[in-house]
Amino acid sequence: MQQPGGPGQGTGPDQLDSSVAALVRDAGASVALVYLLPPGERVLQLAVVSGVSRRIAAPWARIAVEAPIPVAEAVRERHQVWLGSQEEVARRYPQLGLVLPYDFMLAATPITSGTTVWGGVVLLWPIRHSPQLSSLEREAIAAFCRRTGLLLRQGADSGHPVLPAPEPRVLAPPRSRSPERAEALAAVDFAERLPLGCCALDLDGRITFITATAADLVGAGAVTLTGARPWEVLLWLQDPVFEDRYREAVVSRRPTSFTALRPPDDWLFFELYPDASGISVHITPIPSGHAPTTAPWEQPARSAEPVGATALYHLTHLAATLTEAVGVQDVVDLVADQIVPAFGAQALALMTPEDGRLRIIGYRGYPAELMRRFDAEPLTTDTPAVRVLNTGVPSFYSTFADLKRAYPPAVHQDDKAAWAFLPLIASGRGVGSLVLAYDRTRPFPPAERAILSSLAGLLAQALDRARLYDTKHQLAHTLQAGLLPQTLPRVSGLEVAARYLPAGHGMDVGGDFYDLIRCDESTAAAAIGDVQGHNVTAAALMGQVRTAVHAHGTAGAFPGEVLARTNRLLTDLDPGLFTSCLYVHLDLARHRARLATAGHPPPLLRHPDGRTEVLRLPPGLLLGIEPDADYPTAEIPLPPGTVLALYTDGLVETPGTDIDDSIAHLARQLALARDQTMDALADTLIAHATKSAPRHDDIALLLIRACADSETP
Known part of the structure; x- marks a missing residue:
């Protein structure tokens, strides 16, 4: 996809990425999210991310223009939205405040050229930022929106529009300098000599460096930890509170800390210091006699596979978003937009019973021809989607071989490797089925099955409300049209x-x-x-x-x-x-x-x-x-x-x-x-x-x- 221009200008996406990097630098922002509005659509799609991981940004990958979200308002009303405090976020946008209860400041600005709105940009600053944007920051944002609007206009006029990719591009963190090897080795030696443990996380929460002292304190080898997220490999760190501290540090760019018990009786104090490139972590043992007797978040009995903060974060976001859904189509759009990027699936199909058949009312990630083939299955057939609707019991298949054992007639008609079939039950009635499909085999541990079942329950309630709304809405408008x-x-x-x-x-x-x-x-x-x-x-x-x-x-x-x-x-x-x-x-x-x-x-x-x-x-x-x-x-x-x-x-x-x-x-x-x-x-x-x-x-x-x-x- 070439953007018109002279040699060396690069493609439209390349120009957009470099403009975003320049904006983050010039405006002093910690996070930037750029949304594009494809022609003829009313859904903003996330195109470029800077300063946070794709996982954190996933729930905001697609935003309806009518949604009560700052960037949607900015695009809808064609003006900048400024939020100077967490209190203002919660007051004006309660859904956003519920899902991101952290300290940050936010500006959302539309990207326009002439009378056309091409999308919007969202910038976040740490709470230590001044209460208002400076003139230099305002000009940096305005210049970016002008340049980007012109770029998108030129691409559209030339027949080579700059469109969002299926997954947003995540820009690499800025580097102030390229350290020499000797300096890097000296820094490692310095960290290793310290009596406390040190490690570094990237913006996606993965360990990029850990000292031997830190590895000893947490009870795992550096090889095991490097490249992994701590709460995914250390069972005693899998409480959602710990991952939430990491998320808070990334979003707010403020230091935070927590205390954790490493079984059987070793208490550790974690301090997180974030910046634009990642998080530095200090780990300090708490002397015997000074450790807390209980942790406020500690659960009496925890599963060996507790639900992570990311899953709870996405579930909370979806629950808050579904309260805005009115009709069935609203629910379908929200399911398709939110679940695929947020819950790890690569495809989904949402089905409801109608006239003795199971009709597909929404899908994402599947080809239309395949959906037409599966649409309108009789409720008397013995297929996974029909069975979970009739029995109310979810089914999980880690491989196609598992699916084939349960349903011998099954034919592998898609390119997926694992499936979750979830019944949608509301007030004791089956109102539909949800199919989630994954590109790779998936073990579906108990914790994940629990969260997917909770997800299905939320969708079932929303779908049931939406169907009732649609019925009443149609009745009322039939009355009005008759007059x-x-x-x-x-x-x-x-x-x-x-x-x-x-x-x-x-x-x-x-x-x-x-x-x-x-x-x-x-x-x-x-x-x-x-x-x-x-x-x-x-x-x-x-x-x-x-x-x-x-x-x-x-x-x-x-x-x-x-x-x-x-x-x-x-x-x-x-x-x-x-x-x-x-x-x-x-x-x-x-x-x-x-x-x-x-x-x-x-x-x-x-x-x-x-x-x-x-x-x-x-x-x-x-x-x-x-x-x-x-x-x-x-x-x-x-x-x-x-x-x-x-x-x-x-x-x-x-x-x-x-x-x-x-x-x-x-x-x-x-x-x-x-x-x-x-x-x-x-x-x-x-x-x-x-x-x-x-x-x-x-x-x-x-x-x-x-x-x-x-x-x-």
């Missing part, structure tokens, strides 16, 4: 188009409505409105309001009278909800329109010559407030070629943006799309409004174009 017109009447002299989009999140339904009314051969009417609230009550009231407006309009009442009569009805009903409404009476013979508003966003008018304006109508109170409210009527010309755009506030309201600016922007989009049909124009306006940020309100849009008789569709 809206299924089709718009054909009216001679008009070209019309309508769109309705429910809110992107939340189960509640809104009260947005629109209508087109044929009054007689030469007149018609249009209405659009929004009932306050997002619940079934609002949707039901919307049906009453639309019915009242339609009835008064069909009877030939003028706009101000239609709104006044509907207002009196609402005040009599006293629903406790207010309603905005805009009503338009169209005189097609005279090419005129009369309009009245009840607190509704102003309509847009595009003249035949393309000039577009926001119609500022005489104001009227929201419906349902004052029974004797008056609704003034305004009249405008409506010659052939004129386009009138009616919409609800969901189309123009975005967090942090002035609504008048959003309405003016919508008017400009309407002016630019002069040659489109009303259907195409409706799609354009909706797409433009929704691509920049997720919408949290319903959207209704009604477009009306006055035509000459010969143009009538």
Whole structure:
């Protein structure tokens, strides 16, 4: 993948890596994570890591743009997010604070060029950093984002986009100098002469150097320890607290310590001193009589294979993340994004029973053709995925030979070497099966089986909640859709188009409505409105309001009278909800329109010559407030070629943006799309409004174009 440029510039990924290294140096940061947003996707993918291991970064490898995570907010809102303390992290992003309860400061900044967001960068500093970014640090971040945005823009324009690899690239720690061999040997001799034990860990927690004294203190040979993580080879260090101290040191870049009992009765004191390249560890024996009688984290009875902090860390992260899942697709996406990188599997398949068959609703790491082959297995077949669903008992196969012994008809159809088949049980019911597959044989010790079973339990509960949500959501929106017109009447002299989009999140339904009314051969009417609230009550009231407006309009009442009569009805009903409404009476013979508003966003008018304006109508109170409210009527010309755009506030309201600016922007989009049909124009306006940020309100849009008789569709 070559990045355009002259000789010696290297590839896009190479340029990105060198830019990240320069950013870490210039900004004085301890950790950097660079995310890319592939074209057309709404998931940020981790591309480059500096300052921590891939294992620590794994839970954050894929982040939905809508997620409550700093980098997602930075990309979503196109502004920098600064978190100056652990308390601020916990307050603003409780999920992040739960999984990373360490002291650090964080800046998340979007990577942009022009109007395009290409991704984001996250930087961490130790808590000793000043409360705010310095001007030099801000400029270093801004320069990196400018360079990277240009790099990504050039790659996309040249047809060679810089895309994230399946695994993020981890940059090597910076080295201030290259020590000579004599200096290195002198340093080793110095460490060996010390009466205390010394060792060094890299950022992945592996021992890169250990003195003979330290090896004697922990009771293992240097050969056994070098290249290994201490808590993986020393059973008495396998308590999750010990690994968590290492993680704390890497993330916070602050010294930390802990006390551990080496059986039978030798207490050791560990001090960890981190920097950008790794961790120096001092190990000191505690004299008899000074050792603690108990350790606060000590468990009365521990398995010989206790669950490590990494697994608990990933499980906690997944549990916190699943609380944000709403529908089944949210759960599927989270499972696919989090479990594969975090729990060591290379592939997974998530299945649920449906109509007597086991359907695959999500997968990762498997080819689509293989998934189609296994999809929709009858629940009467004897396969591992069906059996664990029916029995509720998980199955683990360390090799294909193990799988073949349990299921003689089995054929090795994938390239995997080990499998875990986990039942998803919620409230005593089987709601699905999860298959995890591994590239290498795997022993699945009891501790790992326990954590995978806990994982399956979390997923089952989330999936059960999500299915219930989807059912209620579909029922509510079916009710709401039934209250809206299924089709718009054909009216001679008009070209019309309508769109309705429910809110992107939340189960509640809104009260947005629109209508087109044929009054007689030469007149018609249009209405659009929004009932306050997002619940079934609002949707039901919307049906009453639309019915009242339609009835008064069909009877030939003028706009101000239609709104006044509907207002009196609402005040009599006293629903406790207010309603905005805009009503338009169209005189097609005279090419005129009369309009009245009840607190509704102003309509847009595009003249035949393309000039577009926001119609500022005489104001009227929201419906349902004052029974004797008056609704003034305004009249405008409506010659052939004129386009009138009616919409609800969901189309123009975005967090942090002035609504008048959003309405003016919508008017400009309407002016630019002069040659489109009303259907195409409706799609354009909706797409433009929704691509920049997720919408949290319903959207209704009604477009009306006055035509000459010969143009009538």
